[in-house]
Amino acid sequence: MEAKDKILVALDIGTTKVCVIAGRKDEHGKLEVLGFGKVDSLGVLRGVVSNIEKTVKGVTDAVASAERGLEEEIEAVHVGIAGQHIKSLQHRGILTRDNGEEEIGREDILKLKNDMHKLVLPPGDKILHVFPQEFTVDAEQGISDPVGMSGVRLEANFHIITGQITASKNIDRCVEKAGLEVSSLTLEPIASAEAILSEEEKEAGVALVDIGGGTTDLAIFQDGIIRHTAVIPFGGNVVTKDIKEGCNIMLPKAEKLKRRFGSAMPEEVYDNRIITIPGLKGHDPKEISEKNLARIIQARVEEVFDHVFWEIKRSGYERKLVGGIVLTGGGAMLKDIDKLVARHTGLSTRVGMPVEKLAHGYHEEIASPVYSTAIGLLLRAFDESEEGAEGSTKSSSKKKQATKWYDNLFKKTKEWFEAEPDSEF
Numbered sequence: 001m002e003a004k005d006k007i008l009v010a011l012d013i014g015t016t017k018v019c020v021i022a023g024r025k026d027e028h029g030k031l032e033v034l035g036f037g038k039v040d041s042l043g044v045l046r047g048v049v050s051n052i053e054k055t056v057k058g059v060t061d062a063v064a065s066a067e068r069g070l071e072e073e074i075e076a077v078h079v080g081i082a083g084q085h086i087k088s089l090q091h092r093g094i095l096t097r098d099n100g101e102e103e104i105g106r107e108d109i110l111k112l113k114n115d116m117h118k119l120v121l122p123p124g125d126k127i128l129h130v131f132p133q134e135f136t137v138d139a140e141q142g143i144s145d146p147v148g149m150s151g152v153r154l155e156a157n158f159h160i161i162t163g164q165i166t167a168s169k170n171i172d173r174c175v176e177k178a179g180l181e182v183s184s185l186t187l188e189p190i191a192s193a194e195a196i197l198s199e200e201e202k203e204a205g206v207a208l209v210d211i212g213g214g215t216t217d218l219a220i221f222q223d224g225i226i227r228h229t230a231v232i233p234f235g236g237n238v239v240t241k242d243i244k245e246g247c248n249i250m251l252p253k254a255e256k257l258k259r260r261f262g263s264a265m266p267e268e269v270y271d272n273r274i275i276t277i278p279g280l281k282g283h284d285p286k287e288i289s290e291k292n293l294a295r296i297i298q299a300r301v302e303e304v305f306d307h308v309f310w311e312i313k314r315s316g317y318e319r320k321l322v323g324g325i326v327l328t329g330g331g332a333m334l335k336d337i338d339k340l341v342a343r344h345t346g347l348s349t350r351v352g353m354p355v356e357k358l359a360h361g362y363h364e365e366i367a368s369p370v371y372s373t374a375i376g377l378l379l380r381a382f383d384e385s386e387e388g389a390e391g392s393t394k395s396s397s398k399k400k401q402a403t404k405w406y407d408n409l410f411k412k413t414k415e416w417f418e419a420e421p422d423s424e425f
Helices: 052-067 106-116 164-177 188-196 199-205 236-247 251-261 291-313 337-345 367-416
Strands: 008-013 017-026 031-040 076-081 088-096 125-137 139-142 153-164 183-186 207-210 216-222 224-233 275-276 286-289 325-328 349-351
Touching: 008 052, 008 164, 008 224, 008 251, 008 367, 017 052, 017 367, 031 052, 031 367, 052 164, 052 291, 076 188, 076 337, 076 367, 088 106, 088 224, 106 125, 106 153, 125 164, 125 183, 125 224, 125 367, 153 224, 153 349, 164 199, 183 188, 188 207, 188 216, 188 224, 188 325, 188 367, 199 207, 199 216, 207 291, 216 291, 224 291, 236 286, 236 291, 251 275, 275 291, 291 337, 325 337, 325 367, 337 349
Parallel strands: 008 076, 076 183, 207 325, 325 349
Antiparallel strands: 008 017, 017 031, 088 153, 125 139, 125 153, 207 216, 216 224, 275 286
């Protein structure tokens, strides 16, 4: 199968939904979605699997829905991971090279990265990602890519993301029980950034905020490099619970109320209609004005973004975010949330839709922030498979060159020994 015909599959196991997207790259390098499926998630709590059986059923149903658009069965998936257990840290690595005249190669950077995996972590934690930041070559600082340079001492700052072993094992177990194989595991905000952010935004400085049902994920980029990541254990569900308690209604009705009539800005509600909610059997219906509903939503959204802004301040990039804040995830669909966040944080804010890297003709449903993580997982999977293919091509060409050089030497030596003696001697 040619690279452009290769079909890959992404699986996003969230607190409120499980979604699967299968696709391939077209001749223009755009993502062509061939099949997708989304079902309610019942076995996940704050981004972490809490019920294996219910999660397996969700994965199986979403995969079956996605397979309808494919001519083949899904066997392997690229999965996202999130949850309160996710932590990030900065570490510096040093590599002393034997020969300073030789060019620094990819293998030197890989060696530095592999050294980071030897770090001693708290019991039960494992490294999920290691991202190199700036490099230093023989005291020359601020180098983004040292490949091709000469030097003895190679140093680098790394952004390291860790998570609980049990959380990733539970994801593996769910996927395996659904009859699938885990091809890769990626932190969800990093995947969402792949689908939503432009290279210019990453260069200028931007904070991606992915508002899910159970968690709000943050990823900060500057100079094209990921600088800070955090997972905040609140999401859209806390807003729904507040509506449930404020209106004294059942949770499913509170969720419908939020989606259909909810707004994050009471000032933007002009009509102030009275919404009538049917009561339980034999009970009177409840009534709430749109403005009061918006006030309940506003209070909780501001609280969530207090935590987000605290993380942005903690990262030290508060004044360097030229690109401001980009919102995505299901929570970003709340009416006027971008206006509230801009006012509350003082940073320019927009809602990101995952359509820029999709090929024409995509289904209207996937042009939603809900699918940002799944589309990002798919894009990352293609990037990694292309890098892997390029690496194997380079290594095979190196082997060919080495064999050619050896054959030439052997041939010349043979010719020298077999040559007839010169007539003058």
